[in-house]
Amino acid sequence: MEKSNKNNLVQRLGFWSSTFATIFSLMFLVATLIPLDLDWKGISQYKLDYTSVPVFIFTVPCLLLALSFLILVISLYYKTKSRNHFLCFLALIFTVICVGQITMNCYLQMSSVRLSIENGDINGFTAFAFGNPDSLFWSIIILGYSFLSIALLFLAPVFRGSKSNLAVRWIFIFNGILGIIAFFQGILKISSMPIEFVLFGISFPIATALIACLFKNNCIS
Template sequence: MPDRPRSPALRLGFGAAVATTVLTFITFALALTALPNEEPYPFATETIVSQWPGDYLWMIPAMLLLLSFVVLVAALHDLAHPGRRVFSLVALSLAIMAATVLLIDYFLQFTVMQLNLEKNQLDGWALWTQYNPNGVFIALEELGYLLMSLALLSLAPLFGGGGAVTAVLRATLVLNFFAVLAALVVVSLMQGMDRGDDFEIAVITVVWLTLLIAGPLLAILLRRDPLPFPQLQERGVHR
């Protein structure tokens, strides 16, 4: 009896789930070493130089993480039940928007700001540097991770079956959004528009923790037999 066809989306999705988990862990670990050494933020040239280039290294795995996240969501969109593909399409659209915003943000920091710092060309850079809690970098991070949080929430309806893994995954994706929303409300009520980097740190932490939990769970589901994707079972596809 001939083997059943294999789904490229299953293999790609599994690899992306593993890559997303690993890259999130590496990014998170490196980002923890890039926190400001003192308050107020280190705009003094000698202080910034003392933290360079370590404060920028985490952006390399962060950019790779964004690419793997888009691939993961694209694979889930291909695997989604036809009746729920509108949710996966929304998730994919939001993931692409989030990745675009954050990739531009991180790429400019890594390629432009570092060179200006190295050459001591600091005139007018205050608005763009990651060290400015009221700057463009922080605002773009807030926007990007808010979009990622919405993308993760939009994936939740894809996993409507039973089973402990599916239930935990669905709850994690939903709680991620409400945790981000609560952080935004609390920080905004306490600080108004002058949020500094408090909400930025909160939203990044919530999204990265969500990926650290959801990534392995998705990898398990994408390797499970029978598959948690009814339309693939109907086609006779296996992992």
């Protein structure tokens, strides 16, 4: 009875976390499609033009998506059979690293960085400014996305059998490769906003929606 209740709880958490991950990843897609002014002209000009709206539009979906994906991975870990536990555990490790980076990064941007700039205290904030494409904010976002992508590569083999499972597997592999590309793109500074973010926003909600259906129909094993 206790085991049955635990399985039901895991199944419900898996369904709702994947559902919310779908919603938040679609919000992230919208955020990536909104043009951002990343033409950096210095911190003084940035302070004059600063508005917190673009910051919240981008950071809120990132933060919520990271948290919902963490619960999703934990649910997969408890729901899958023993042969997949090690892969899910590795995915969970990289997800925890990703969530720690992204949530802290986004919260700092929404709180202390925003308040300091709005109050005119801009000394030392060039490296943290959202509008600076070379800032720590964007580097940490890309690094967190790369860790998320590694987690997806570890999760991909877990999904096997049905067409829905195989679709999730290949979407995860696709996004895993995109994350690795984004990692090196961030180092080489090929562009301000990686196109991988847009492709992730398009493909990832498809996978999480399919996972929600798999949890709902108790087809995760």
